[in-house]
Amino acid sequence: MGMGRPREFDAETALDQAMEVFWRHGYEGATIAQLTEAMGINPPSLYACFGNKEGLLKAALDRYTKLRGVWMDEVVAAPTAREVAERMLTGIADRQTDPANPPGCLLVQGGIACGTGSESVPFELATRRAQNEDQLRDRFVRAKAEGDLKPTSDPAALARYVSAVSVGMGVMASSGSDREALQQVASVAVQAVEAQSADGK
Amino acid sequence: MGMGRPREFDAETALDQAMEVFWRHGYEGATIAQLTEAMGINPPSLYACFGNKEGLLKAALDRYTKLRGVWMDEVVAAPTAREVAERMLTGIADRQTDPANPPGCLLVQGGIACGTGSESVPFELATRRAQNEDQLRDRFVRAKAEGDLKPTSDPAALARYVSAVSVGMGVMASSGSDREALQQVASVAVQAVEAQSADGK
DNA sequence: CCAGATATGTAGTGTTCGCTACAGATGTGG
DNA sequence: CCACATCTGTAGCGAACACTACATATCTGG
Numbered sequence: 001m002g003m004g005r006p007r008e009f010d011a012e013t014a015l016d017q018a019m020e021v022f023w024r025h026g027y028e029g030a031t032i033a034q035l036t037e038a039m040g041i042n043p044p045s046l047y048a049c050f051g052n053k054e055g056l057l058k059a060a061l062d063r064y065t066k067l068r069g070v071w072m073d074e075v076v077a078a079p080t081a082r083e084v085a086e087r088m089l090t091g092i093a094d095r096q097t098d099p100a101n102p103p104g105c106l107l108v109q110g111g112i113a114c115g116t117g118s119e120s121v122p123f124e125l126a127t128r129r130a131q132n133e134d135q136l137r138d139r140f141v142r143a144k145a146e147g148d149l150k151p152t153s154d155p156a157a158l159a160r161y162v163s164a165v166s167v168g169m170g171v172m173a174s175s176g177s178d179r180e181a182l183q184q185v186a187s188v189a190v191q192a193v194e195a196q197s198a199d200g201k
Numbered sequence: 202m203g204m205g206r207p208r209e210f211d212a213e214t215a216l217d218q219a220m221e222v223f224w225r226h227g228y229e230g231a232t233i234a235q236l237t238e239a240m241g242i243n244p245p246s247l248y249a250c251f252g253n254k255e256g257l258l259k260a261a262l263d264r265y266t267k268l269r270g271v272w273m274d275e276v277v278a279a280p281t282a283r284e285v286a287e288r289m290l291t292g293i294a295d296r297q298t299d300p301a302n303p304p305g306c307l308l309v310q311g312g313i314a315c316g317t318g319s320e321s322v323p324f325e326l327a328t329r330r331a332q333n334e335d336q337l338r339d340r341f342v343r344a345k346a347e348g349d350l351k352p353t354s355d356p357a358a359l360a361r362y363v364s365a366v367s368v369g370m371g372v373m374a375s376s377g378s379d380r381e382a383l384q385q386v387a388s389v390a391v392q393a394v395e396a397q398s399a400d401g402k
Numbered sequence: 403c404c405a406g407a408t409a410t411g412t413a414g415t416g417t418t419c420g421c422t423a424c425a426g427a428t429g430t431g432g
Numbered sequence: 433c434c435a436c437a438t439c440t441g442t443a444g445c446g447a448a449c450a451c452t453a454c455a456t457a458t459c460t461g462g
Contacts, residue, residue, distance in 0.1 A: 004438025005428040026314030028229050032420055034317075042441055043421070053420065104313070112375055113227030113310045116235075126376035157385035160373075164386045168369030172361075174313055175327035184358035185365045192393035205408025206458040233450060243411055244451070250409095254450065 011049060012063070014039040019060040024102040027057055027111040027121045057110070058124065064106045065128050071095075072135055081143035085162050085193040086186075088136070092166050093182035096173035104174030107132075108167055133163040153196040165189045212250060213264070215240040220261040225303040228258055228312040228322045258311070259325065265307045266329050272296075273336055282344035286363050286394040287387070289337070293367050294383035297374035305375030308333075309368055334364040354397040366390045 017038040021030045032053060036043055050056040075091065078084040096104055107125050114121045140155030149155065169182050194200065218239040222231045233254060237244055251257040276292065279285045297305055308326050315322045341356035350356065370383050395401065 003430050004436085005430095005440080007439060008428095024314065025316055026229075026312075028227075029314050029316035029319075031316065031418085033418090044423095044442095045440065047421070048439070108372065109314045111227075112305070112313055112372055113225065113230050115226055115230030115232065118230075122376065129376070154385065154389075157389055160378075160382060161386045161389040164369030164373055165366055165390075166369070167372045168365030168367070171309065171313055171368045171372070172365055175323065175330070177361075181361060184355065185362045188355075188358055188362040188393050188397070189366075189390075190393075191396040192389050192391075195392040195396060196389070204460050205406085206410075206460095208409060209458095232448080234448090245412095245453095246410065248451070 007045070007049070009039070009041050009045065014041060014049075015056075015060055015063050018056055019064055019106065020102060022057055022060055023104075023106045023109050026109055027053075028114055028118065054118070054121065057121065061106070061110070061124065061128060065131070068132075072132065076135060076139040080197070081140055081149050081158070082190065082193050082197050084136070084139055084143070085158075086190050088162055089165060089169070089186035089189055090183060092169050093179055093186050096170055097177075097179040097182060102174075103176070105167070105170035108170040109174055129163065129167065132166075133159050136162055147198055149196055150198050158193060158196060161192065162189075208246065208250070210240070210242050210246065215242060215250075216257075216261055216264050219257055220265055220307065221303060223258055223261055224305075224307045224310050227310055228254075229315055229319065255319070255322065258322065262307070262311070262325065262329060266332070269333075273333065277336060277340040281398065282341055282350050282359070283391065283394050283398050285337070285340055285344070286359075287391050289363055290366060290370070290387035290390050291384060293370050294380055294387045297371055298378075298380040298383060303375075304377070306368070306371035309371040310375055330364065330368065333367075334360050337363055348399055350397055351399050359394060359397060362393065363390075 017040070018035050021035050021038050024030075025034070032043055032046070035053075035056065036046055039046065046056065050059055071091065075087045076084055078087050092105075095101070102109065107129050110125050111118075111121050112125075137156050137159035140149060140153075140158045143149045144151070144153055144155050149158070165185070169177075169185055172185070173182060218241070219236050222236050222239050225231075226235070231254075233244055233247070236254075236257065237247055240247065247257065251260055272292065276288045277285055279288050293306075296302070303310070308330050311326050312319075312322050313326075338357050338360035341350060341354075341359045344350045345352070345354055345356050350359070366386070370378075370386055373386070374383060
């Protein structure tokens with residue numbers, strides 16, 4: 001028994017194109033026609049490879065969070081909580097206004113609200129954002145244990161805060177805010193982390 | 202010439218119901234069927250009164266921002282920049298988790314991204330958020346002039362920052378974060394404004 | 403009570419959506 | 433070269449969408 005005709009497109013390349021469409025238009029705003037055109041394939045190929053529209057989104061999210069995870073590892077590798085926050089927020093400002101990608105963050109742009117029948121999409125995005133927050137929290141827990149953060153500080157609250165600012169910056173970026181505006185936000189936001197640092201700066 | 206049959210529903214009451222549907226499902230996620238059912242009317246009445254779906258959204262946004270404006274006036278009436286930020290952010294935490302409303306903020310939930318043909322919706326929401334930011338900025342400009350904020354502080358950046366945190370909290374609320382979690386974020390966020398206050402607290 | 407004007411409920415319209423049946427193309431194992 | 437398996441393109445499926453035609457009902461002005 002043979003192995004069948006091989007597929008004529010590269011799945012990861014196609015996924016990158018799909019990711020960009022979801023990123024720009026959101027889950028519900030992206031149509032199969034737009035996706036297939038961007039991916040350079042026809043609907044049957046899409047469904048054979050990814051199951052359905054939601055499966056394609058999840059695959060795109062996997063790819064997005066994988067790429068982002070590499071960067072996040074660098075972020076939490078910073079020596080102090082303050083520098084973690086600074087790397088994170090200034091990096092967010094740069095990345096979310098990088099003309100190579102759609103503005104904002106796929107985990108926000110993808111869909112905060114969805115119609116009946118797609119309630120799992122916002123949940124899926126929220127789960128991925130929460131993973132990011134967890135990674136930050138773990139890093140801040142360590143910072144507190146190391147005496148880098150004040151003994152009175154709340155690492156979980158700090159992580160939630162940095163995560164919230166990141167999300168807010170993503171919305172601003174998608175609404176047209178430029179890199180400079182986001183850098184200003186990052187600059188102010190870091191000061192709240194400084195206030196929780198043992199050396200106060 | 203007569204004045205015709207009077208409408209049998211109250212426009213503002215119906216608008217409140219429509220606002221809640223948009224708030225919960227977003228612009229694209231909300232269907233005319235859901236809207237008319239919530240409003241207790243039939244499609245022709247909706248179109249006669251509001252023009253089309255986008256007109257209904259704008260009317261709902263007008264009502265939302267009007268109600269919110271009353272509260273914002275109280276916020277900026279606080280005596281110091283720090284207290285303005287505190288009232289704003291703790292109030293956001295309370296309001297966005299108020300069980301009387303859908304979670305989050307209509308200006309965020311309404312739609313960050315939209316499909317082709319509805320690009321004006323995200324723009325409309327962004328414009329309303331910008332108005333809020335302008336109001337904050339004006340207040341912080343005054344605070345700086347009054348010596349309440351440091352001479353080196355940037356009122357526009359501070360306003361952008363508070364606005365960004367508010368938006369981030371809105372996304373968190375819609376993803377299931379409870380009041381306490383948002384209050385923690387608010388509590389941390391205020392410290393950045395404190396750092397820009399002349400008395401440092 | 404009548405004529406004009408506006409609102410209402412029923413029952414659709416055309417379009418677009420996500421998705422797929424099907425036939426032909428292209429590969430592998432024997 | 434043949435049976436089989438998988439992919440590809442065309443063409444279109446049923447459902448849901450925003451929106452509306454139309455007949456009927458309810459008002460005002462005369």
